[in-house]
Amino acid sequence: MGMRYYLLGQVDTELVKLRDSLAGSRLTVRQIDSLSALGFIRDRIASDGGPTRERPAPDSIFAAVDDEGRAIGLFGVRPTEAQTALAHAVPDSGALARAADPGDVRVEDAAYRVTAVALADGSYVLMATSTEALHAGMAKALKLDLAVGTLLLAVLACLTLFSVRLRMVPLEAMVETSSAIAEGDLTRRVPSSHHPTREVEQLRLSLNAMLHQVESAYRTRERSAAQLRRFVADASHELRTPLSAIRGYLQLYERGMLTDPAQRERAWGRVLAETDRMGHLVDELLTLARLDQQPELRFRTVDLSRLVRDAAEDLRVQQPGRPVTVGADGSLLVRADESGLRKVLGNLTGNVRTHTAADVPVRLGLDRADGLVHIRVEDDGPGLAEEDAARVFDRFFRAGGGAGSGLGLAIVQGVVHAHGGEVTVRTAPGEGLAVTVTLPAQAAARS
Structure with missing residues (x-):
């Protein structure tokens, strides 16, 4: 459309220049007789091939018309068919002469751009330029654009479908993974695609x-x-x-x-x-x-050395014949729940008292290293097998079906974990049992 308006604009510009030149010259119809004669001669030459030969439409037509719009013949020469057809195609020559832009007409089934100029004697000169070639070229260009555009749209549709299909592969993998998980396979994960967005x-x-x-x-x-x-x-x-x-x-x-x-x-x-x-x-x-239920522990400053010595003294009172060695001199202060730590030491010594003979030596130790406090309770009893040591903290587990409730070490582990520490066991058949409680030394001081 832009090219069409550009080319028509060029045709209109030429016609307007010609019209302005004629309007400024103040010519009469007799003075432009030569123009009409030249048009007549050209038309006759174009139709020289005989009546059977198709006469092409002229590129330009000049015609003189009177104030009633009839084509005027000059020097006894009748106007040509093209001039007469142009005069009939323009209903109002005066209005066309007063118009700023040329207009479209059809002369002998051909498209023209036409303008008019008023002469000094009241007649008009019609000037028309053929636009048939322009419209034919535009039609061919439009057909070519439609063909190429349709082809490009088809190619674009195929590329879009391919691209969408490629980009939908990860989503299809997600759907497949979700279906597998819904069927019970909780280990499935969405794999990575080769070209993910x-x-x-x-x-x-x-x-x-x-x-x-x-x-x-x-x-x-x-x-x-x-x-x-x-x-x-x-x-x-x-x-x-x-x-x-x-x-x-x-x-x-x-x-x-x-x-x-x-x-x-x-x-x-x-x-x-x-x-x-x-x-x-x-x-x-x-x-x-x-x-x-993770209860709130009552943390306060506790002397662990004193708690270890108290536990050893309780064990001596309960079993006077058992050799008890204590390595907790001085004082080691740490913020902890005192009742919980007393239960830990009581359960560890009670475990020794329940599962070892009354004359088996026991060692209770306490030390601080690398910001951690270590409490150790060791005995020289029969020890545990590897499979029993792996379950020693399970609730209600009793090695060999021995005495006790099987909850002592489970309680020890629960209390220590509540303090943010850990419990480890070192044992082997015939080598006794050593339980180490490791606690964070929060605000600890030793004297």
């Missing part, structure tokens, strides 16, 4: 991170549920034993089968012992439940 790659990384969190949460829940089931089963088993014993002795007493005072006294003693055992077990279960 930044947004899709960010989505892939975020989705994989989310899937990792979901898998971890699911595994943690399954592990917690399994631990809870095992804990409930073990607790039920441990509580059922003293309850069965108490129920049995009470049934014997109710049926009058304990006639001997010595039997009644022995039964009553067993009932009290089982009751104490059950109460102790319930207390330890409550302690573990509170530790699982």
Whole structure:
């Protein structure tokens, strides 16, 4: 369209220049007779081939018309067919002469741009230039543009489909991964594509991170549920034993089968012992439940050396024949929960007292290094096998089915973890058992 207006503008410019030159000359129709004669001669020469030869439309037409719009013949020569057709194609020569721009007309089925100029005697001269070649060229250009544009659109559509398909591959992988996870495969992750876009790659990384969190949460829940089931089963088993014993002795007493005072006294003693055992077990279960709920510990300055010496003294009182060595001189101050640490030391010494002979030596030590406080309780007892050492902190685990509730070291681990520390065990069959409690030395000072 821009080229069309540009070319038509050139034609209009030539016509307007010619019109302005004629209008300024003040010519009459007789003075331009030569122009008409030249047009007549040219038309005759163009039609010289005979009536059967098709006469092409002239490139330019000049015609003189009167004030009524009829073509005027000069010197007895009649106007040509083109001049007459041009005069008929222009309904109002005066309006065309007064118009600033040329107009479009069709002369003998050919397109022309025409303008008019008024002469001094009241007649008009019509000047027309053919635009047929321009319109034909524009039509060919338009067809070429449509053909090439259609081809380019088809190529663009194919490239777009290919590009979209290529960019949809990571999304299809995400859909496949989601389906696999929905079917139970929590280990599946979205693979990386060969040519990922930044947004899709960010989505892939975020989705994989989310899937990792979901898998971890699911595994943690399954592990917690399994631990809870095992804990409930073990607790039920441990509580059922003293309850069965108490129920049995009470049934014997109710049926009058304990006639001997010595039997009644022995039964009553067993009932009290089982009751104490059950109460102790319930207390330890409550302690573990509170530790699982991450309770707020009452931190204050505690002298660990004094706690270690008190634990050793308690062990000497309970078992006077056991050799006890203490390595906790002076004082070592640290901010911690005193009752929790006393329970840790009490359970460690109680574990030694329960699972070793009364004459087995025990060593209690305390030292501070690299910002950490280490509490050690070692014995020269029979030790543990490797598989038993791996489960020593499991709740209700008792190596070889020995005595005790199996909760002592589990409580020790819970209290130490609540303080931000850790517990390690070193043992082997025949080499005794060494338990090391490592605590962060917060605001610790030694004197």
